[in-house]
Each structure stands twice: as C-alpha cells, then as structure tokens.
Amino acid sequence: MAEQPGAPPASTEGLRRLNTAVVLRSLRQQGPATRAELAKRTGLAKATVGVIVSALVEAAAVSEADTVVAPGARGRPGRPVSLTGEGLLGLGLELNVDFVSAVLLDLGGRVRLSETRPVTGDPLPTLLALARDVVRRGPRGRLLGAMVAVPGLVRGDDRSVAWAPNLHVADDVVAAAVDEALDGRCPVSVGNDANCAAFAESHHGAAVGADHALYLTGTVGIGAGIVDEGRLLRGSTGFAGEVGHMPIGDSAARCGCGRQGCWEASIGLHAMLAAAGMPELETPLRSAEAVAARADDDPRVGAALSRLGHDVGLGLAILANVLDPEVIVLGGYFVALGERVLEPARDALDRRLPSPAQRRPDLRLSTLGMEAAALGAAERSLEAVFSGEVAVAVVE
Amino acid sequence: MAEQPGAPPASTEGLRRLNTAVVLRSLRQQGPATRAELAKRTGLAKATVGVIVSALVEAAAVSEADTVVAPGARGRPGRPVSLTGEGLLGLGLELNVDFVSAVLLDLGGRVRLSETRPVTGDPLPTLLALARDVVRRGPRGRLLGAMVAVPGLVRGDDRSVAWAPNLHVADDVVAAAVDEALDGRCPVSVGNDANCAAFAESHHGAAVGADHALYLTGTVGIGAGIVDEGRLLRGSTGFAGEVGHMPIGDSAARCGCGRQGCWEASIGLHAMLAAAGMPELETPLRSAEAVAARADDDPRVGAALSRLGHDVGLGLAILANVLDPEVIVLGGYFVALGERVLEPARDALDRRLPSPAQRRPDLRLSTLGMEAAALGAAERSLEAVFSGEVAVAVVE
DNA sequence: TGACTTAAGTTCGAGTCTCGTACTTAATAG
C-alpha cells in the first residue's frame, strides 16, 4: 500500500503551505485574478487570501497589476494578481549520451534561460559546467529545485539511477555531482527523460490543458511517458512506459534486444531507415528529415512511412485502450515525418478504439524540440511548490 | 490540468481531519501501535496524537487493548490502539446483469455482512431491496458511504454512468435510486466493476501490500483494473483498463464487436470454450470448471488451455511493459483454470519483459470470488475517510 | 520493601492559522 504520502501538513504552518499552494495552482490554471475572485475560486475566506497574497508578493512569486480588471464596473475595482514568479526558479537538466541541456524556468512558467551543448565522451562533466554557467548567468533569484532527466530507470526516491544502459552512471552519482555543482543551493532530484518530456508537453507543449496525456518518443529506442490526472505514472520499479519491447507490429522483426517482434523493431529509427532504404545521419532528426524529403518523390519511401505510421497507430491503440488519454503527443524523430506518419497512425487508431463510446484521443506532434526533457525536469522541480510540500512564501 | 484537487484543508478543522487520516492510515498499514509509537510513525507531536486518538476512541473507530505491548520492558507500558472501526461502516454494492451483491465493511476492514442474490429481469429493484435488507440487518453504526459497482463506464463525478451496454441504466439513475433506498443516510457513488475488484484485491485479496497492481478479469468480455501508487487509474473518460479489444493474440479471431484480432476473441470465455470444444453452462465459472476437469484426460483440451495461457501472457506482457505492476491478479473464469493457464502465461510473460533489469510481476489468482467488486466498492466508499476528505471523529 | 529509573501519556501555555464581521477604500450613478 501507499507509503504515508508526502509531508503531512501537521502544524498550522503546514496548513498555510497547503493553502498557499491552492492559491498558486489557481493562478497557474485559471489565470490572474483579484483577491476577491481568488477567494471565490479557492473557497478560502477573503481575509485569508489577503494574507497569503501579501506573502506571495513579498516573496516575488506573484505581482499586482495596476490595470483594473473590468473597467466600467460598479464598486471598488479589484487589482488582479498574476503568477509571475520572477525571483523563484527551477532548474531542469538533461544528461544524454551525445548532448546535455539546461533550462531555467521561473515559477510563472516562463523559460528564463536555456542552452544545449553537444558532448563527446563523458557527458557528466559537461552537464555540470553547463549547470554552473546557467545558474551564474541566469536571473537573480531563489533556486527552488533542480531535476536531472536521464535516459534510464530512476528509483522511487527520485534520486538514484537503477539502470541506464547507455550512460555509465548508477545510484546517486549524478544527483550527488549536481548537488555539489550547485553548492547544495537547492534539492536535486533525478527523473526519467521520457517522463520529463511528457510532463513538459502537458504543461508547455502540445498537451497543455490535458489532464491525461501520453507521450511517445522515438529515436533508436521507443519510450513513453504517461500523465494521468496530472501525475506521472511510474510503476512499481520505475519501468512504466518502457514500451519499446512490447510485441507489436511486424512479429518477425528482429530487435536489438535479441528478441523478435518488439515494437521498437518496427518503428524504431533503424527499422524506419531500413524500410526507407536510407542511411543514418548524424542525428535521428536529421535522418528523419532526409527521409521525409525523399518521401514525396519516391513512392517506396512513402509506402514505408505509411506502413510505419500504421504500426505506430497499432501500438498507440493498445496504449489508448489501457490508459484512455485525452491527448497523444509524438516526439523524437517522428516530428520530422509529420503527417506522413500521423495520418496512417490516426487511421489505425480509429479502427482499434474499444468502443464507439470512446472518442479518439487527439494525436499531435511535439512542439518542444530538443529541450523538452530539460524543460519538463524544470517544471517537475517546481512541483513541490505547487503541491504545498515546500514553502515559497516566508512568514513575515 | 488537474482540477483543484479534493477539498482543500482550508481551516484548522481540515488540518485535524488530515492529521486524523494520517493516524488512521498508519494504523491500517502498519498495524496497532501505542500513542507514542504513532507519534514516531507519523511525525506528529505526542500531545497531538493523544487528542486525535481520544476522538477516534470516542467515535468507535479505534479501540484500546488492555494487553501491554512489550511485557518486560522498562518504563510505563503503552496501551496499543488498534483500528477496529466497529461502529463505522461502508456499504459496497454490485449491480450486474444476472446477480447483485452487497458487502458491509467496517472501518477496520472486516466484512460484517455480505450477500449475493441471483437476478432475472431488471436487477435494479433487487439491488435496492438487498441494500435495504443489509443495512437493516447489519450491525448498528454510522454508514460513512456507499458505492455501487457496475459493469460499465462511469464519469469523473463518480456517480453518473456514461455507458453500460449490458445494463439498461444511464446517468445517475442508479445513484439516485440507491440514495433513496438508503434515505440519503450517506453519500452514494458509482464505480466501474473491474476497478472495484482491482481495489478489493489490493486491499483484501491476492495483491495485499502491493502499491502497484493489475487485475484482469475474464468472462465473456475481458476487463482490467489498474492500481498505481494505491490509486485507481481512470483515464480521461473512465475507459482506462478497457483492454478487451486490444489487438492481441490470434489476429484472425473474430470478435463480437465486429473486428478481428481483439484480445477478447482469443481469451474470452467463448473463445476458450470453442477451443476446448465444450459447451457453455449456466455461469462462466461453471463452464470453466467443466473445462478444467476435462483437461487432465483430454490432451486436446489441455493444449487449448495452454494456448489460451500463452495469449493471456502475451497481453499481460504488454500491460506489464506499460504499467510495471508489482502483482498481477487473474480473476473471473481464469480462477477455475488455475495453473493450467498461469503456467503458460508466466512463460509468455517471462519472454516478453522489457529488460533483464525488470523483475517479473507476480502472477496470482484471485481469492475473492463473486463478491470482489462489491467488497472493493465498500472499500472505496471508505476511502474518503482514510484520505481525510471526510471527518470521522467528532470534535467534543 | 522502597527508592530509582525509564518511558507512556497528559496538561498547559504559547504560537499560528482561518474565519466572520465590521470597517475602510475606491470606483460608478444620478
């Protein structure tokens, strides 16, 4: 059964933390509002909202606009408060095999600084240098948290790596190294890259506003991130969403894992390139762009892509049956193939919905690019604030 | 994005509610404890635990044992408190096509009364009569909540039915009818039957102690219930776990839905009976028992069952890849087939795990029988207490 | 047997929080 969840509120200070989080979430999800409106939205007393907002203003988490909310209305006009979060930052990092990224996000959801650097050799030192640089060059403010996205399996402590076949890291070496690079300035956690990217899509990308989203990324491997009721699905050992080796698609296709019929062996980058009869270029995206460019002229390539799309849709249908997402976002190399994959995938998906009562999940392309995982990691590093686990406003 | 979740604690009374829930969960999950132990477990102050426990004793939610916890220890011996919940009840109901069930559960997790009645014709009146009977004959006490499990789709309000192809009910007619039958004595909600059964397994059945569990039930149709971090997965429209029509197994098998290759068409009751060459009897369980009895003598039947098990395992492998459960529980007619299905399913599952790093989920048979859904519904009706949304102890 | 030790549980006062009410403030309407 579930662990004793989160920090219990315990004291009245904890109560304040929770109510502050309620106000922050309301501002994030429903936009700016006057104190009176906030009181209505949250169910808190006007007086309470007043106190909380004052503290948030003091902490530079929100700011008051001078503009009146509804000019021409009777009564004293309210001054709308909006979530700007100028001075409160979350750092998202991505540690990957051939590149590292960093995104500095403020509490208002604006990206304040972001950078990606290519890597040859051990990526960790490059990541640490990047992290230090970004923090130094970024805007002044309080760093509330940092999260590192890694292509691998992360344990339930959100810190130690259980398995990362392409990266030579394990346990909490990454977390500890970043801890040190940041001088212990803020808590550091680690997360799976697909999960982080999924989170990014649901907060900033193609799945904004969707409470239930599925993110599928494809490069050489295939991975998924699952958001249910706004929360990331982790599974008992962190493996949830490791969908690359499900038996889907061409059952005779040989996979790098030694088995046959893995989904990855049908829709992974190498399978796609082989089917299109084209070579692998420097990056998956490049390779896919080249294939996309060729597809219009060469009907064989076009046919390969629509077969690919069909197999993508088949797997998505299975996932949609299990998870019932509102939106499905395709990332990775699929983005470069665009409608050439989306259309046949939609067809396959349509034919495989469980019942006429279910509407088809919206199938979209990722809009976030390379830095999706880092952005999601940054967003996740701020989650503790929005959930009320961490206090942002100081009591005066 | 997520709605403003749950009732915010808001006032200090809400804080008490939450802290009371922390104590209750600790008692449920970690067993009886003295006040001092509870203080350590929950992080609350000794004084606070004292007050909360007094209120819980008053409300007949917990009771103090006279037995000393550790005889022979120095210092004043503590009086252990245990969750008995004598006077606090949750009612679980199941509305099905050919039977209805009711389970009366106390807060301590003991079934105080349960009954199942067969139905011919409209099941709703029979259910209402059963509900009234059970409440009347059951032990005196406060009814904290009631939930009706239905074979159908339930909307996010946990009350109205969106789709129930085998039942002639829609919207909130069921909830309203039960409301009336119970004289509005407690809040009434409605839930999907597979979800309820999954919840029952994770609290009382084969998946006790597992935070992440998958429940698969098979009769004519195939359905799943998914527990992740102790919470039920619902999906955006309540369809999560509707796995019967995923394209798995024999791709040529014709399904009742008009398509081919649905999982249901390979492992549903009718497919099993056809493969075994045996007739359908009164109930799925009966039919399956007959097949199981024949399997030892007739190698053709044995072979059919191991093919069935293989197809079950194939689908479970996919689900395990997506969800990473700790335990998988098979219910429905599979229970009667026992190891004849489990063994080939385990084999297929083993061959299809995503990586050597993942351990195989434990595959078990349901132990709860017909009343699983009603029991789970009863358990769910008490969830609001354990989550702190509803107060159980009255402030004196 | 009786003083000492140890730990459980309770009492109490201080501090924090939310809430409702009453009040002040800033705009429009006439």
Next chain:
DNA sequence: CTATTAAGTACGAGACTCGAACTTAAGTCA
C-alpha cells in the same frame, strides 16, 4: 455631492499543533 457597490483590510474568536513540564505505571536494584 451623495448614494451605491464591491474590493480589500483590521480585528477578535475559535481551532489546532507544539514543546516543556508533569503525572503515571511499570521494571530494577539495593
């Protein structure tokens, strides 16, 4: 210039948690 309306604030009451001091109920050891 006065009345009206609604936003925001001040304030006292009530609820809750907490730490420290205190009481209680056992075992320990002379």
